[in-house]
Amino acid sequence: xxxxxxxxxxxxxxxxxxxxxxxxxxxxxxxxxxxxxxxxxxxxxxxxxxxxxxxxxxxxxxxxxxxxxxxxxxxxxxxxxxxxxxxxxxxxxxxxxxxxxxxxxxxxxxxxxxxxxxxxxxxxxxxxxxxxxxxxxxxxxxxxxxxxxxxxxxxxxxxxxxxxxxxxxxxxxxxxxxxxxxxxxxxxxxxxxxxxxxxxxxxxxxxxxxxxx
Amino acid sequence: xxxxxxxxxxxxxxxxxxxxxxxxxxxxxxxxxxxxxxxxxxxxxxxxxxxxxxxxxxxxxxxxxxxxxxxxxxxxxxxxxxxxxxxxxxxxxxxxxxxxxxxxxxxxxxxxxxxxxxxxxxxxxxxxxxxxxxxxxxxxxxxxxxxxxxxxxxxxxxxxxxxxxxxxxxxxxxxxxxxxxxxxxxxxxxxxxxxxxxxxxxxxxxxxxxxxxxxxxxxxxxxxxxxxxxxxxxxxxxxxxxxxxxxxxxxxxxxxxxxxxxxxxxxxxxxxxxxxxxxxxxxxxxxxxxxxxxxxxxxxxxxxxxxxxxxxxxxxxxxxxxxxxxxxxxxxxxxxxxxxxxxxxxxxxxxxxxxxxxxxxxxxxxxxxxxxxxxx
Numbered sequence: 001x002x003x004x005x006x007x008x009x010x011x012x013x014x015x016x017x018x019x020x021x022x023x024x025x026x027x028x029x030x031x032x033x034x035x036x037x038x039x040x041x042x043x044x045x046x047x048x049x050x051x052x053x054x055x056x057x058x059x060x061x062x063x064x065x066x067x068x069x070x071x072x073x074x075x076x077x078x079x080x081x082x083x084x085x086x087x088x089x090x091x092x093x094x095x096x097x098x099x100x101x102x103x104x105x106x107x108x109x110x111x112x113x114x115x116x117x118x119x120x121x122x123x124x125x126x127x128x129x130x131x132x133x134x135x136x137x138x139x140x141x142x143x144x145x146x147x148x149x150x151x152x153x154x155x156x157x158x159x160x161x162x163x164x165x166x167x168x169x170x171x172x173x174x175x176x177x178x179x180x181x182x183x184x185x186x187x188x189x190x191x192x193x194x195x196x197x198x199x200x201x202x203x204x205x206x207x208x209x210x211x212x213x
Numbered sequence: 214x215x216x217x218x219x220x221x222x223x224x225x226x227x228x229x230x231x232x233x234x235x236x237x238x239x240x241x242x243x244x245x246x247x248x249x250x251x252x253x254x255x256x257x258x259x260x261x262x263x264x265x266x267x268x269x270x271x272x273x274x275x276x277x278x279x280x281x282x283x284x285x286x287x288x289x290x291x292x293x294x295x296x297x298x299x300x301x302x303x304x305x306x307x308x309x310x311x312x313x314x315x316x317x318x319x320x321x322x323x324x325x326x327x328x329x330x331x332x333x334x335x336x337x338x339x340x341x342x343x344x345x346x347x348x349x350x351x352x353x354x355x356x357x358x359x360x361x362x363x364x365x366x367x368x369x370x371x372x373x374x375x376x377x378x379x380x381x382x383x384x385x386x387x388x389x390x391x392x393x394x395x396x397x398x399x400x401x402x403x404x405x406x407x408x409x410x411x412x413x414x415x416x417x418x419x420x421x422x423x424x425x426x427x428x429x430x431x432x433x434x435x436x437x438x439x440x441x442x443x444x445x446x447x448x449x450x451x452x453x454x455x456x457x458x459x460x461x462x463x464x465x466x467x468x469x470x471x472x473x474x475x476x477x478x479x480x481x482x483x484x485x486x487x488x489x490x491x492x493x494x495x496x497x498x499x500x501x502x503x504x505x506x507x508x509x510x511x512x513x514x515x516x517x518x519x520x521x522x523x524x525x526x527x528x529x530x531x532x533x534x535x536x537x538x539x540x541x542x543x544x545x546x547x548x549x550x551x552x553x554x555x556x557x558x559x560x561x562x563x564x565x566x567x568x569x570x571x572x573x574x575x576x577x578x579x580x581x582x583x584x585x586x587x588x589x
Contacts, residue, residue, distance in 0.1 A: 109300040111287040112259050113314035113361045123313075127304045210304060 005083035006091075006141045013091035014133065018121065020092070021099045038150075039089040047082055047153025054081065054154070072154075079155040079162040083147045087140035094139065098132020099125060131207040138200035142193055165189050214272035216241075216365055216397040220257050222250075222264035229253055229264070229421040235414060237272075240391045240398045242408045242429070244440075245418035251401040255367045258399065259294045260287035271364055271397075291318065293363030297370045299350040301342035307353050308338040314361025321362030328356045331390055348379035352386060359390075366398045372407060384410055388574075405440070409433070409449050409489050410574050434541035436523030436532040441543060446532065447491035448543045452573075454484045463512070463568065469539025474512040475571045487574045492532060494570035495544035498563040499554050513566040517542070519556050531556075535564050542566075 020032055038046045054061040055073045064070045072078040102125055110120045126133070148166045155162035157171060169185045172178035219232040229250040235241035243251045256262035258269055260277070263284065269277040276285045276292075293314075301310050311325065311334070329335055332352045342350060351371050358366060371387075372380045388411055391398050400411060408415060408429065415432040417424040417440065425438050433440060434448040450473075452466040457477060464478040466488060473488060480486055500516065517537035525532055531551045533544045542564050546556075556562065 103300075105296065105298070105300050106302060108261055108287075109294075109296065110302075110313070111261070112290075112292060112294040113357065114288050114291070114317035115313075116288050119317070124302060 004077075004080040005087065005144045006137050008080070009084035009088055009140065010091060010133070010137055013088055013136070014095050014126070016088075017092045017095035017099055018125075021096050035092050036089045038086050043086060043147070043149025044153050046085055047150035050078075050082055050085060050150065050154045054078070074154075074156050074158065074162065076155075076161050079151050079164065082150040082154040083144040083164075086147055086150050087143050090143060091136045091140045094136025095129065095133050098129035098136075101132070102128050130210075131204045134203055134207060135200055138196055138203075142196045145189065145192060165192075214364075214397070216399070217268075217270045218254060218258060220254065220264045220267040220269075222253060222257075222266075224253075227421045231418065231421065231423055233416045233423055233426045235397045235399060235416075237397060238395050239413035240400050240411050241414040241416060242412035243399060243401045243416050243418060244403065244405070244408050244412075245424075246403060248420070249418040250421045251403075251418055252369055255294065255369050255399065255401055258365065258367055259292050260285060260290050261294075274364075291362065291364050293358030293361055293366045295351070295354050295358050295366075295368045295371050297373050299342075299347075299354040301345075301350055301353055301357070303342050305342075306338070307334065307340050307342070307345070310342065310353060311338075311357050311360055314357055318360075318362040323359050323362055325360060328359055331393075332356045332386055346379065347375050348383045351375065351383060355387075355390070364396060366394065366396060368398065368400045370401055370403070372404070373402070380407075387411055405443055405445050409445075409487075430541075434534060434543050436521050436534040436543060438523075441492070441523050441532045442525045442527065445491060446543060446545065447489055447494075448541060449574075450488045450490065450540050452486050452488050454478060454480045454482050454486060456482055466571075466573075469537065471515050471537045471540050473515075473566070473571060475568050475573055478573060489572040489574060490542060490566055490570065491572075492543040492545040494567065495535075495542055496565035497533060497535070497544050497546055497550070497554065497556065498565060500561060500563055510567075511565055512568045513564075513571075515542075515564045515566070517562060517564055519558055519560045519562055521558055522551065522556065535562060537564060 016035060020028065020035070051073060052058050054064070061072060064072065072081055106124055106128070107120050110124045115123060145164065146166055147164055151162060151164055152167060157163050157167040163171065165185060165188065169182045169189070172181040172185060214237045216235040220229065222229045227248060227250065231250055231254060243254060245251055253262060253264070257264050257267050257277070264279070267277050267279050268275070275283050276290055277283060302313065305313070311328070315325065329338070332355060334352060334356060337345065337349055337353065342353070345353065355371065372383060375383065384407070391411060400407070402408060412429045414427065415429045416426040417432060417438060419439060425432055425435065429449050430451055432438065435441060440446060450468040452468040452473065455465040455467045455472070457464050459477065462477045463474050464476070466473040466475055466486070468488065475488070478486070515537045517535040520534040520536045520541065523532040525545070529547065530545050531548050533546060533551070533556060535542045535544055544564060554562070
């Protein structure tokens with residue numbers, strides 16, 4: 001679920017970060033604020049907004065259900081969507097930082113060598129920003145694993161389908177004698193977070209070496 | 214296919230108003246102190262900066278004209294630009310860097326193996342840019358720009374960030390390279406040494422204006438220009454190797470009908486070379502009937518006529534232009550010597566030059582087709 005959230009959200013986040021960092025257009029501050037909204041809103045509110053929009057009676061949810069037979073609310077896909085929405089600002093911020101710290105001189109050089117805008121993005125800017133993008137993705141992935149509020153509101157806590165780790169821990173704690181299960185799950189969460197962070201550190205170092213830093 | 218630039222641009226510190234024409238082949242040096250507008254000209258030619266007014270043509274092709282709203286973006290100009298700081302792509306090997314422009318350009322005549330050979334890059338191809346020295350990086354950057362099959366090559370102080378040893382290492386490469394190119398090369402520098410070695414045509418800039426433009430031989434020998442008041446002022450002559458005298462260990466050079474004896478050279482007779490004669494090394498004398506020839510160590514005693522005098526107050530000196538047949542020398546003497554010898558335009562003098570004072574540079578001067586502005 002977390003992998004799907006990051007996998008679908010990352011390309012969008014890269015595109016959004018590029019848009020926000022390279023172009024000046026009317027409404028840019030508003031768009032910027034909207035992108036960052038899920039980070040400051042209570043997660044439950046984000047989940048509820050998603051439910052209003054993508055629920056089976058919501059404007060987008062109804063269209064998806066009628067035309068494509070896709071139901072998002074209270075499904076695994078829905079949990080991914082909730083996670084993607086919650087982690088989108090984290091990824092956009094990380095990618096934007098990486099794009100803005102890139103040397104504009106290299107893009108100028110690529111221009112004089114005949115590379116158009118999209119060509120430059122794919123051959124110069126993104127490869128050089130890869131370490132930053134990776135860190136964003138790992139942090140987003142870890143955040144997905146721990147997502148609680150938006151998921152429970154939009155996708156509920158269906159065992160085997162939309163129950164994330166914290167949801168499972170919370171559910172275990174509600175049952176008398178569930179502390180042992182909760183402890184095991186917490187240990188799992190701890191291990192996953194540690195492995196994720198170590199892996200991102202290692203990959204980041206390797207990528208940095210690859211781009212010659 | 215001459216390259217013509219005319220631009221005007223307002224900067225807070227200086228107003229630029231620059232226009233010149235560079236010949237179809239050979240190196241045109243833009244020379245002047247920093248802030249003179251040299252780099253702005255290059256940025257406008259590459260399309261990276263859009264001046265208030267600007268018209269740039271390559272032969273019959275208009276690549277920019279702000280009046281008719283023609284502005285080709287940099288990626289469609291096919292103008293090679295070598296930056297002062299190389300700007301190699303750090304995430305690619307040298308070979309991939311070299312091919313970056315080539316892959317995006319129409320097929321051309323400049324081939325990878327010949328560039329690799331000319332710039333001595335064989336052993337660098339698999340390396341990453343951050344493992345290269347400054348001089349190696351700059352050589353790769355030059356190769357990368359050339360392989361994009363440019364119609365015009367721009368070099369923005371390519372040696373400025375290198376130390377003297379690295380400069381000496383890369384200058385011969387540049388000389389070899391530019392001698393064989395059949396496209397206009399614009400070379401921005403504030404080092405006169407590089408101009409003397411590489412340029413065929415010189416455009417002298419100061420405070421946003423063109424002070425003088427023309428063949429290097431003519432400009433370097435003018436007593437009235439700022440170049441004459443430099444420490445390293447001196448004429449640059451286009452010469453042909455006439456003969457070698459192995460026994461006396463001397464080579465005779467011919468330039469503009471004048472013979473110049475220099476220490477024995479390796480170049481074959483008939484080869485074209487350029488010779489630089491620093492103004493402070495030239496002695497002037499009035500002819501008085503005596504033949505100095507056998508009583509003096511010096512070999513080159515050439516009869517000429519004073520053409521002009523330039524005051525160099527900061528150095529308590531006077532710069533004298535001496536016409537010798539088709540060539541012109543620059544001599545730096547004291548104002549007292551000017552008085553004693555009665556030097557004035559039209560006066561006949563002898564120019565005395567030690568063989569050891571002549572610097573012979575390998576790169577010959579090209580035939581320049583630029584017109585020289587008349588002296589005001």
